[in-house]
Amino acid sequence: MILSRIAKKLTRSNGIQSLMEDLGSAWSGSTENIAFLGGGNPAKIPEAEKIYRSAVESIITSGGTLESLLGDYTSPIGSDETRELTAAYLGKFFGTTLQGNQIAFFNGSQNAYSFLLNSFSGTMEDGSFKKILLPVVPEYIGYADQTWEENVFYANLPIVEKTTPHRFRYKLDKTNIPWETIGCVALSRPTNPTGNVMENEDVDWLYTESRKNNIPLLIDLAYGNPFPNLIGEKEPTRWKPGMILSLSFSKVGLPGVRLGIIIADPEIISVLSSFAAVGNLAVGNWGQALAKVFWKEDSLPQISKNILRPYYANKLQTALEIIEEIFAKNKVQYSIHEPEGGFFLWIHFPNLPISNKELYQICKKENVYIVSGHYFFPGLTAQFSHTQECIRLTYCRDRKEIVRGAEIIARIVSRTAN
Ligand SMILES: Cc1ncc(COP(=O)(O)O)c(C=O)c1O
Numbered sequence: 001m002i003l004s005r006i007a008k009k010l011t012r013s014n015g016i017q018s019l020m021e022d023l024g025s026a027w028s029g030s031t032e033n034i035a036f037l038g039g040g041n042p043a044k045i046p047e048a049e050k051i052y053r054s055a056v057e058s059i060i061t062s063g064g065t066l067e068s069l070l071g072d073y074t075s076p077i078g079s080d081e082t083r084e085l086t087a088a089y090l091g092k093f094f095g096t097t098l099q100g101n102q103i104a105f106f107n108g109s110q111n112a113y114s115f116l117l118n119s120f121s122g123t124m125e126d127g128s129f130k131k132i133l134l135p136v137v138p139e140y141i142g143y144a145d146q147t148w149e150e151n152v153f154y155a156n157l158p159i160v161e162k163t164t165p166h167r168f169r170y171k172l173d174k175t176n177i178p179w180e181t182i183g184c185v186a187l188s189r190p191t192n193p194t195g196n197v198m199e200n201e202d203v204d205w206l207y208t209e210s211r212k213n214n215i216p217l218l219i220d221l222a223y224g225n226p227f228p229n230l231i232g233e234k235e236p237t238r239w240k241p242g243m244i245l246s247l248s249f250s251k252v253g254l255p256g257v258r259l260g261i262i263i264a265d266p267e268i269i270s271v272l273s274s275f276a277a278v279g280n281l282a283v284g285n286w287g288q289a290l291a292k293v294f295w296k297e298d299s300l301p302q303i304s305k306n307i308l309r310p311y312y313a314n315k316l317q318t319a320l321e322i323i324e325e326i327f328a329k330n331k332v333q334y335s336i337h338e339p340e341g342g343f344f345l346w347i348h349f350p351n352l353p354i355s356n357k358e359l360y361q362i363c364k365k366e367n368v369y370i371v372s373g374h375y376f377f378p379g380l381t382a383q384f385s386h387t388q389e390c391i392r393l394t395y396c397r398d399r400k401e402i403v404r405g406a407e408i409i410a411r412i413v414s415r416t417a418n
Pocket residue numbers: 040107108109110111140142188191192220222223247248249250255258259260
């Protein structure tokens with residue numbers, strides 16, 4: 001069988017595929033002897049699930065809605081009515097007023113990114129070749145394999161700032177960015193995998209530079225404001241012309257609904273609408289129907305504040321205590337990225353004698369699933385030891401899984417170091 005280059009590129013082992021496969025195999029089994037610390041599944045939180053169930057029930061029981069939900073195609077990026085309602089509802093969270101033609105719905109924000117990243121990178125209509133600037137790597141694994149052309153990411157080395165003996169933080173290096181070769185800037189805030197929430201002054205600087213260069217600034221708010229709002233004490237992200245923001249229903253606990261929302265200037269929404277018509281025909285109806293209920297009841301910011309934030313803060317605290325105690329007992333050399341937001345811990349093992357890829361394989365044999373950090377540096381060509389020495393763990397799992405995972409990781413890391 002002869003495949004196209006793009007098919008070949010996609011079928012090469014890629015990070016997101018291996019992660020989703022691990023997620024699938026662990027999901028179907030018992031977690032008795034498994035520590036599944038790999039995936040980005042949100043936690044199952046009964047209090048939130050109850051509210052989602054009642055929203056679904058209200059849709060099902062309202063006359064005629066179910067038949068239309070199941071039986072009608074909507075427009076490629078959502079119905080005009082839902083887009084208008086969404087603009088009116090979301091504007092206040094982003095310090096602006098929005099119109100319906102600034103909103104587009106997709107089957108998950110991942111689906112939107114596959115269109116967005118390809119709209120602003122690769123061979124452009126004037127024949128130039130443009131890249132996607134990832135201002136601070138590590139950055140979200142799911143962007144890396146989305147582009148149809150090769151070598152479209154650009155990343156500088158991040159500045160590594162030691163904050164306490166076992167904590168550090170990556171920061172934006174503003175020097176030497178080849179702006180003339182950049183077609184758009186993309187970052188997740190909070191960042192998956194590190195938990196970094198970029199300072200607003202750095203976001204403002206990127207915005208100013210993007211405007212000067214007439215390119216969009218994409219900010220992925222999958223874990224950000226206004227829901228699930230896992231941004232610690234940091235300032236929320238605001239929308240300004242030229243920015244593209246993406247929101248998702250997944251991390252509030254509804255990944256199965258597959259709803260992503262894009263906020264952008266009308267001309268960008270219109271490009272996305274063409275992509276969506278060709279690639280998707282239409283966006284699914286369930287997410288839009290739930291959005292209408294949630295906006296009417298103003299429920300997601302409340303759920304975020306009263307249920308999700310306290311729940312995840314507690315999980316994070318527990319995971320940090322367990323990991324630090326077990327690592328100290330095993331004399332593991334480690335440093336954790338300041339966990340400012342999101343679901344993950346990004347752990348650096350300085351001078352790790354095996355690669356993080358090998359660490360992943362050894363852990364997997366012991367039923368401990370982690371994500372190797374090497375996937376998260378697309379576009380970085382400079383040498384950087386962190387690409388080989390870091391792993392990502394989710395802290396959203398049960399205590400016993402975290403204990404088991406931390407013990408096995410500590411044993412492997414300290415064994416290989418001696
Ligand atoms: C930073 C980030 N962006 C986007 C996504 C995609 O989410 P979805 O397609 O479920 O909206 C994820 C999922 O893990 C993510 O972590």
